[in-house]
Structure formats: C-alpha cells, structure tokens
Amino acid sequence: MRKITVLSFFTFVCLVSNTFAQKGFQLGIKGGVSFNQVTTDAGSLSKNISQSLDTKTGYLLGIYGRFGTKFYIQPEILLAQKGGTIDIQNIGKVRFTYSDIDVPILIGIRVLNIFHINAGPVATFKIKEDENLKDALKGYTSSSLNDALSKSSFGYQLGVGVKLLGFDIDLRKTGSLSEITMLNLQNNVQFSQKATGWQLTLTHKIL
Numbered sequence: 001m002r003k004i005t006v007l008s009f010f011t012f013v014c015l016v017s018n019t020f021a022q023k024g025f026q027l028g029i030k031g032g033v034s035f036n037q038v039t040t041d042a043g044s045l046s047k048n049i050s051q052s053l054d055t056k057t058g059y060l061l062g063i064y065g066r067f068g069t070k071f072y073i074q075p076e077i078l079l080a081q082k083g084g085t086i087d088i089q090n091i092g093k094v095r096f097t098y099s100d101i102d103v104p105i106l107i108g109i110r111v112l113n114i115f116h117i118n119a120g121p122v123a124t125f126k127i128k129e130d131e132n133l134k135d136a137l138k139g140y141t142s143s144s145l146n147d148a149l150s151k152s153s154f155g156y157q158l159g160v161g162v163k164l165l166g167f168d169i170d171l172r173k174t175g176s177l178s179e180i181t182m183l184n185l186q187n188n189v190q191f192s193q194k195a196t197g198w199q200l201t202l203t204h205k206i207l
C-alpha cells in the first residue's frame with residue numbers, strides 16, 4: 001500500500017511539474033543546518049520514558065529543481081542528519097542520531113522577485129541510525145529490535161525566504177505527519193515518536 005501511495009504521489013508531481021516547466025526551469029544546490037526534536041508517546045510507560053526538550057543540530061545538503069517563475073513547484077533531494085533525545089528512568093538522557101534522504105515537493109510563490117513563500121509534503125527514507133535508541137529500548141521489549149526507527153515516513157515543510165547576492169536564504173518549519181518510530185513494547189504498549197524542527201539553508205542556482 002505504501003509503495004502505491006508513493007508512486008501515486010510522484011506521478012502527480014511529474015504531471016504538475018510538466019505544466020510548470022513550460023514557464024521556466026532552474027537547477028541548484030543547497031546546504032544548511034537543521035534543529036530537530038522528537039515528541040514521544042510512550043503510553044503507560046510514560047513514567048519510565050519521556051520526551052526531552054533538547055534540540056539536536058544537524059546538517060543537510062542536496063539539489064533542487066524549480067519549475068516556474070512567479071508561481072513554481074520545487075522538488076528537492078536532500079541528505080539530512082537528524083537526531084533527538086528521550087529521558088529513560090535509571091538511564092538518563094539518551095541521545096540518538098540518524099540520517100535520512102528527504103524528498104520535499106514544495107509549491108511556492110515569489111513576491112517582488114525578492115521574497116518567496118513555499119510549502120508542501122516531504123517523503124523521508126531512513127538510510128542510517130546509530131545504536132543508542134535501540135539499545136535503550138531493549139529493556140522494555142522481549143523481542144529483538146532490528147531497527148528503532150521506521151524505514152520511511154511522511155511529513156511537511158513550510159517556510160519563507162529571501163534572495164540576496166545571488167543566493168536564496170530559506171527558513172523552514174518541518175514536522176512529521178507519520179511516526180518515525182512505531183514499536184510494540186511490553187504488555188502491548190505502543191511506543192511512537194514524531195520529529196519536528198527548523199531548517200536554515202542557503203541555495204544557489206547552477207543552471
């Protein structure tokens with residue numbers, strides 16, 4: 001079902017992109033920093049596991065395409081390092097790091113050819129996670145944990161930007177629409193997490 005959803009999503013993107021492509025196209029590179037948190041739903045384990053307000057600083061870099069001029073659609077492919085922190089009783093704060101491939105598809109509008117506003121969905125595919133979260137949760141489950149984080153998830157991005165000296169500077173709010181962690185622990189207790197954060201990036205047109 002998830003594969004069908006992803007295929008339908010990208011089919012829609014291709015159709016819309018073809019319409020916008022008639023009005024101009026550009027290709028560029030981007031990079032920046034991200035500030036991430038995770039929110040935790042630990043069910044009846046909330047006395048033992050709770051979320052932390054700590055923020056993890058990571059990086060992101062990748063490429064983008066832009067179809068259109070004043071109104072545009074902007075698909076991106078980004079390598080993003082993220083992370084979070086949870087509090088576990090008798091252990092303390094457990095910090096974990098993971099890396100994703102993010103594929104946002106944004107609809108935007110340019111204002112006075114200087115400012116822009118954009119928003120849209122993002123598909124996320126996990127490529128790597130450290131062992132910290134998995135090791136911390138082993139004491140709460142009788143089954144083996146091959147992965148603590150989901151292989152894929154969906155979210156959103158929305159933000160504003162300004163063009164300055166040939167670069168676009170973007171500030172975006174990011175969030176999860178689906179869980180980045182979904183595990184069944186002891187006594188059928190469900191443990192889930194969602195990610196939220198901010199991105200500050202610099203983009204430059206190369207084509």
